[in-house]
Amino acid sequence: MFSWTGLLFVLCTLTPALCCDWLRHYGHVSNSSLTLVQLMGGQMTEEESPVSFPNKLYKHIQKAEVESQLVFIRDSLELILGLYRHDNLSSATWDTDKTEHFLLCIHRQIDGLNSCVSTNKQANYKLKKYYKRLEKSTLYRTGGSAASWELIRKETEVHLERLALLVAPIAATLHHQH
Template sequence: MISWTGLFILCSVLSPALCCDWLRHYGHYSNISLTLIRLMGGQLTEEESPVSFPYKLYKHIRNTEVGSQVVFIRDSLVQISDLYRHDNLSFVTWDTDNTNRFRMSIDRQIDGLNTCANKQVDNSLRKYYRRLRARTLNRTGGSPGSWELIRKETQLHLEQLDLLVNSIRPSAAASRRSSTTSQQQL
C-alpha cells in the first residue's frame, strides 16, 4: 500500500510529465493553433526556408525520457511565441483576430505545459530559432515574405510537436492509471 507521501515522491521521482493531466488537453489546443495558423494568412508559401528544419533534433528528442520531451515541447512553443512578438508584425497582411487568437492559443499551451515541465530550454533549439529569426525576419526587416516563411515553418513545428505529444500520451496515461490504482488501494 502506498501512502500519499509515497505517491508524491513517486510522481516527483518518475517525472512530473508522467503525472501531468494537462497532456490530455494538448491535442485540443494544438488543433486550434494549427487551424489558426492556416486561417490567419493565405496559402502557405512554396519558398524554401534559409534555415534547414531541425528534423535531427526531433529525432533525437523522441529517444529521450518523457520529461525531456515535455520540456522540449514547451520550450519549442516558447520559441514560437517569441517569434510572433517581433516588432515588425505590422508588415503582414494576416487576419488580426486569427493572429491574436493563434498567439493566445500558443500561450495557453505554454501555461499548461509549465505545470509539467521544469527544466531549461535546450541550447540547440534556441540556436535554431535564433538562426531562423536572423535569416528571415532580421535580414529582411520583417517583410511579408519572411513572415510567410515563419508561418510555414511554424506549421511544420506544430505538426511535429503534435506527433511527439501523441507518442508521449500512452506513457503518461499508463502512469496516471497506476497512480490512480495506488490511490484507490489507500
C-alpha cells in the same frame, strides 16, 4: 498485495510529467493552434526556408525521457512565440483576430506545460540557435517583409505538426493510465 494506486503514486513521484492532467487537453489546444496558423493567412508559401529544419534535434529528443521531451516542446513553443514578438509584424497580411487567437493558444500550451515540468529546465542550446538563425535569416534580413512572415508561418506550421507527433505517445500513455 499489489495496489494500482500505490504504483501510480510511485510513478507520479518519480516522473511527475506522466501524471500531468493538463496533457489530456494538449491535443485539442495543439490542433487549435495548428488550425489557426493555417487560417490566419492565405495559402502557405512554397518558398523554402533559408534555414534547414532541425530534424536531428527532433529525432534525438524522441529518444529522451518524457520530462525532457515536454521541456523541449514547451521551449519550442516559447521560441515560436518569440518569433511573433518581432517589432514589425505590421507587414504581415494576416487576419488580426485569428493571429491573436493563435498567439493566445500557443501561450496556453506553454502555461499548461509549465504545470507539468520544472520551469528551471531550459531550452537546448541548439534549439535556441536554430530559432535565432531562422529569425535573422528571415525577419531581420528583410526588415520584416510580408514574404518573411509567410516563411515564419510556414515553419511554425511544420514545428507544430512535429511537436504534436512528439506529445502524442505521452498523451496516449496518460489516457491508458486512467
